[in-house]
Amino acid sequence: MTKSTRISGTRGLLLRLLAVLAVFAVVSAACGNDDDDTTADAPATQAPAPTEPPAPEAPAPTEAPAPTEPPAADEPVSGRCGDPARLGDSINFLNWADYIDVAVLDMFEEECGVSVTMDTHVANEEAVAKVDAGNSGYSLVIVTDYAVEIMSSQDLLQPLDMGEIPNVANIDPNQMDPYYDPGNVYSLPYQYSTTGFAFDVTAFDTPPTSYSAIFDENPLCGQSSLLEDQREVLGAALVYLGYDWNETSQAAHDEALELVLDARDCVTGFDSANYIGNLASGEVLAAQSWGFAAGIAYLDNPNIRYIIPDEGGTIWQDNFLIPADAPDPYTAHVLINYMLEPDIGALITEFTIGYTPNLLVPPLLSDGYYEVVSGTGLELTDEIRDRLVWQVRSEEHSIFADTWSQVIAAG
Amino acid sequence: MSRRHPGTRMPKLAIGSASALVYVFFYVPVAVLVLFSFNQARTGGRWAGFTTDWYSALADNDRLLTATWNSLFIAIISTAIAVVLGTMLSLALDRRVFRGRTAAQQVVYLPVIAPEIVTGVALLAFFSLTLGRLNDMLGRSAQDAIRMGRPTIIIAHVAFCTAFVALVVRASLRTLDPSLEEAAQDLGANGWTTFWRVTLPAIMPGVLGGALLAFTLSLDNFVITFFVSGPGATTLPIEVFGQLRRTISPEVNAISTLIFGASTLLLTGALGIQSAVSRRRSRPDGDSGPDGAAVARPDAGLRNPDAGASHKSYPSNPQLIGGGKP
Amino acid sequence: MMAEPTAPTTAADPSSTRPPARRRVAPLLAPGLLWIAVAYVVPGLLVVVYSFLTPKLGGGVVWEATLDSWDQIVAKGRRSTAGWGTVGAAVLRGAAAVAVASVPAVAAARYLGRRISASLALAALFGGLVAVNHLASEYNNYTAVFARSVVWSVLATVICIGLALPLAVFISSRRSPVTKNALLIAVMIPFWTSMLVRTYAIRFLFANTGPLNNLLESLGLDRIVFLNTRFAVILGLVYTALPFMILPLYAATERVDRAQMEAARDLGARPPQVFADVFLPMVKPGLIVGGVMVFVLSVSQYLVPTLLGGGKTNMIANLLELQFGEAFNWPLGAAIAALFSVVTLASLYVTVGRRDQEQFL
């Protein structure tokens, strides 16, 4: 009797510890099971989620991929999966956060038997730093234009073998041969979009057409935001002041700094993360914005409009890259080619609400997509294109960081 | 000066309500996220009706589940290692006399006082430097190179978890009667036996408290993890941070609610067991307090009024959270 | 019998140390110590080394020694829009704050029957903080961010003490150990759900269009901007760090000898006097440990200013993030980090003091 008491006494303590572990074991077992189940039905259920229609009259953009789906599932692997003998079992993929319909990855896995582990980054610099650190393990990386230039200048990339990417023929020549990668040696376009100005049309008597709505006479103090991005904010300030978007002179930056610091008191914040939801919920009525983001906000709030201000905006393009030390470059080529397939491209663009560089995609996009684009004012006309510039980044642009650190220091 | 004892009730009331306020402060955000996990609206803000859809969606959300599993896996492994290392450290620092003890102490508590972001950055620099050299040395190719990921995250987490465990365990070691261990040795137990049968059970509350703290810290760490993670090692905080670009998906609220529910159940269960144990080990009203006054017992020889007084300074009361401090 | 030194605290004469104890230290100590050294000391030294190297576009460093980063920090200190006028204004504001603070301080001192000079010192400290804060908001350089981070963290620490004290007293005055543990666990549980998610919930609660402001409006009051303000950031700091104050403070409160407080009452001390002269000194170790943890946690916070400060109210970590991220200037980041660590550790060392440090460690 004595003995049993003693043992249960100690066991009480042990039990507590074991109980902790047990529950986690259960949770983890549950995860494991789910892993097995998902692949089958994921594409169908996953796709609609992020672009759920906010109002009944807006046709769900997500219905579009449906027609392309059956062939994806049933077709022989042939053209879309490359050479099975050289294809790896798995691939590590580094992408922007929330920048692809994960159904695409599941489809690729099912169709070609390659499981894709996708990690996400929230800044180009983060991706560059990871690849730069060496042996990042990623075979495919997506970053924005200027980051391509930086990475190629640091010998971090390997040239793409266009022979393995027949779908390169589908790409819009306008989006090829960019300044950051002449001749597309290292990169191919994934999606592109612009940076401009988004606002709730009901908040303005006359919709704004200039950055003055933020920098000079902000009518929506406390209800407007700027991006948390040194280049976009200072660039906008610079063009508003009449300088070039990529201006690096100290004098221009001093002026721009003053302008931004003045504007700072009126905007609710420098925000690249929450403003989409804020625009949708009405927390913010005007915001410097990425084009695709305005479209996403539009899904929840059809009063959102997007403009490229008269002074100009930026055009930017995200790109496929293969790091020089990629573990499996061949599979990466196959995956790039796969994502350049028209049906896949459509899935991606439906999700991101960016612009597709793939000439075969536009006919496949849903009415819902076009409704969002036209409703928000995202159409990319030649007139607008003329006002767009590319962001350039080199050593002397470190002045942007210096100026920006003053903005950070200000409050 | 006249004595004044009015309002003895007043501070009590004030203390009670202030405490209630703190709990409200802690739980209102939790309540909000639980509520959102049942909200039909995808973007928060307005209530669009009750749904459990997000929980079924969660079952299909591989990314989120993988991230959750990664977080738990890393937290469990890190906590397990940290508990062992931290307890050993606290024993060494508290029970041994050696040259350089102060210096060792300062190193051990460095993670407690080192700014997180500096640590993250330093570790990134350190790992990218050493892993590169290591791969060169081992002649690893790009395919099978050693790279950042779960192991590096665990290395980092173990380091700071160890420090916190050492801190908490040392606190309970300090309140431990040193003659308890001597008694065991005196009765013929060697170092091992003494540790397993006497010291460890006695400091178990501290060890568990340290483990709890370590687990919490590891599970919720963002900054350091962010810098040292690698392919396939996305943890829940990192995944959620990525999602913030758009809006936190209701599935995140759902998994958070599940974690919240599970931990509540778990700890409540532990509490139940603990209360059963402590009830068995001591008289109903407390085994340590001054109010543990002796009840007349069927005592053959000597009866005495001093119960409780003698062991008061070394309570054996199994307190789950030993607190962070001597 | 305790006078007999049974456990000498300093490294003793080798001949008097028991050989077995000596032998067993290394295996106990080495694994943990090495682990922490590898993860903290070595990378920490690396940061110092990096601060003397050349930045590389794309992150990382070029292994060429230079003093540029340190130069830049000094230069940024000089390139400021504030002048002597600002310093004067800061002094004036500080003086005004001293004057305002000393009235209640002196009153409190008289009431408590304590020395007035101590209260005046406190008031002066408050004034100094106000002045520093003024400088911080006016000076447009790294110093400002440093000063601001420190001031806010001190504020968060003070608020945490204010919130944690009643809670610690409340918990430790429960009679049943089970209730105590239940209350303590209730403090921990929210922290098992991701802090990001909870912070997001806070954002929702405090949004301009959120429930709190809706409530204000329905009460006929004006909406208040909470988010992206200092208020929100400090609130976030408190929310994040509060448990780290509660736990050690509770541990200390638990050990308070109630008889001593009763004795003090019996000797005629008023409750506030008992609190200040008997209770506070007894829980001082807990306050120190909690204070150190809250301060360090707060001063290096990245998520809180990012999520609740909205880029408008930044702390040191944001500056670091800029250099290690967008700016691709690791050496400058490393220099800021090194300076920051030195400032943090030094301020801890100064404020906590040698004796209390021993208690902390």
Place this chain on the structure above:
Amino acid sequence: MEPNHERGTVSLREVTKRFGDTLAVAAVDLEVKAGEFISLLGPSGCGKTTTLRMISGFEHPSEGRVFISGRDVTDTPAHRRTVNSVFQSYALFGHMTVADNVAFGLRVKRRDKKTIEAKVHEALDLVQLLGFQSRYPGQLSGGQQQRVALARAVVNEPEVLLLDEPLSALDLKLRQAMRFELTRLHGDLGMTFVFVTHDQTEAITMSDRIAVMDQGRIHQLGTPVDIYERPASRFVAEFIGEVNMLEAAVVGGDGARTEVLLPSGHRLTCAPVGADGLSPGAPVVIAVRPQRVLLAPEGEIDPGGHAVVTGELRELLFLGDSTRGTVRLADGSELVATRYNEAGTHPFGLLRPGDRVDAGWRHGAACLVE
């Protein structure tokens, strides 16, 4: 000298213990006989606990050797020594029941279950705690805990039982009762007890021999009677019981007696100091227990058989079982005398404060070298 190999003896040879710069025990020599009850008596910090801990093995002597039953155990760790201790704080294992506490030592030595059960039963019987087996220490009173600690130690049948102020945490009544209990146990078990205490009454009532320690040294080792009646030093005299100390100077004497002169002018005779007396003029102290001092009106004490001094009675203090009189001598020093009260009579006759009195004691009171 060969150490005594009899089971239960303890020998300390020139044992010294330093902690840093502090000298805790200074070259102590001590021979404890088998079966003896020996007390180490002294004030806080005198080194007695350290001495005990060197016997139990928790401290390693800086110099010197420790022998138990004739074996040199200086380098033997505590858990291999055949001694057991009762700790001041009892050091009961809070997470174990009473029975498990008592069985701990036997379990560690891997005795078989039956033996353990029988011995635990026996030990608990010995300390009158049968029926408490499944309690936890937290559920016991202080006295009961004390007895569990005793049972836990004696159940291992140690060669020597070491007790470190085991009674100090108990209240007065319980302490007195436990004294008898310990004496009884010592008688029953017949093992060597080394008992550390700062309480002279405990030491005197329980011990066969007492070692009085101060500042790391043993000042006197002897039977309680020796220690009480013939203190070897001023420290011992003052530490054990109440004592009058009178400064004096040697004026003569031989091997049998010593003549001294008090500052008050009185000449007295006391027991000899040392082997061959002292040279005249050497300062000495006379130690006289108050209860040996007679008080009588001036001139009434026979100076033949007694040493007599004269002074003024300052006060009489009724103490319940006794009365205490204080006499001031001519040089201002004071002398205390106590008498047991007997029913109906005044212990000091008709003496009243203010009276001139003789204070005297039989020749042979202790003379001490200063």
